[in-house]
Amino acid sequence: MDNRIDRFAEISKLSLEMKSNINDLFENGGMLRSKNVKAICSELSINIEELMLLLLPVAEYFSIAPISSFEVGSVVQGRTNNFDNFSNLYLGANFEYKNLSLNFSIHAEQAAVSNAWLNGEIGIESIATSAAPCGHCRQFLYELSGTNPLPVIMPDEGSKSIKKVDIQILLPSAFGPKQLGCEQLLMGKNLEGESFVLNSQIDDEFVLLVFEQAKISYAPYTKNYAACGIQLKNGSMFFGRYAENVAHNPSLSAFSSAVSRLAMSALVLSELPESKLANDFATNIKRVVFVENSTLSSQKKYAELLLSNLTNEVVLEYYQADVRNKK
Ligand SMILES: [Zn+2]
Known part of the structure; x- marks a missing residue:
């Protein structure tokens, strides 16, 4: 043990x-x-x-x-x-x-x-x-x-x-x-009556998994549905979803949601020295994929900033998706 x-x-x-x-x-x-x-x-x-x-x-x-x-x-x-x-x-x-x-x-x-x-x-x-x-x-x-x-x-x-x-x-x-005027709540059902589609034909399984997370993210005010996936060199994957907030600033970005999942992983902690410096685990990151429906709001630059702060070796892979009303 x-x-x-x-x-x-x-x-x-x-x-x-x-x-x-x-x-x-x-x-x-x-x-x-x-x-x-x-x-x-x-x-x-x-x-x-x-x-x-x-x-x-x-x-x-x-x-x-x-x-x-x-x-x-x-x-x-x-x-x-x-x-x-x-x-x-x-x-x-x-x-x-x-x-x-x-x-x-x-x-x-x-x-x-x-x-x-x-x-x-x-x-x-x-x-x-x-x-x-x-x-x-x-x-x-x-x-x-x-x-x-x-x-x-x-x-x-x-x-x-x-x-x-x-x-x-x-x-x-x-x-x-x-x-x-919002009837939804965080963790509740959303995107009712709407469908969420990727703008390009993608076969990459990791990107598709991130897309599935973006579909069930929470963005009732901006419709900026977003998710982020972090893959480590050993293959393990961590996902994050955007959790928007009515007061704007307490929103949890999709990138930070994924980083938080990564930080909760024993695998990361076991490689983390006692000093627990935030950047130490970033050397294990292989890919970071971001999927969002950018509206007047976008988390792309925010995610790029946070990622570049963690590591210079990985570039954010960015994919656009759209919300469409179902006929
Ligand atoms: Zn607090």
Whole structure:
């Protein structure tokens, strides 16, 4: 078993079997499968929210924060009950691009939600964070809850108990999708009544996989549907989808969504030195493919900038797609 698991104080005390259940998430890009969730909760006699808190230091471990050194972890509970009423848990951590300004950063809550979404979840039950979610993240989370409840769980330092507050309380008088007449929510169904087609005939399997992700990206305000795929030299692939936000700036770009998935990969972390510098893993990148429907909004230059910041050896492969109304 991976010896990284013993670095977490609370987890190092657990039995070998429990450690091995938790260890599974390192092999699954920060996803703890429901059968492991059930086994751990039963063995430790804790509920899923307590397990989410237990996993926050593990989530923080995935953080790459070379600028601020402020490591944040987040754990979300997927909505799908896959195993005896237990659902999967998805971890996320913050990511900062070294040598760029802080406003390109990916926040832990965005990373965890994106992890769940990219793994096929169509909603989340709750989210735990190692620090109170910032305003940017409250706005990001509101995009997937709208007026529906979404519990945000935080460790309550003083009483060592769980502090659980609904997003509606954390973001009163919210500006949300409805204010712009949008009935959709992040992680929900989109592109209804429309079809999404590539502008050129493509046989490249990797490009077609990225295209499939772009189809199910979320861009209700700009229609700038977009996805990004990163392929490493060893062949492994990581995908990201655009998650737009009604308040614009908290949107998660398709490129950053893919980078966040890459950063959650054990394979990357095992090659990452303790310093965890953001650019170190980029030497493993072989291809980066970007597919979008560029409207008045395009993420091409943004993706090129972020990629050139990570590596000079790879050029962004860019493909245009179109949204067409079905007859
Ligand atoms: Zn945040």
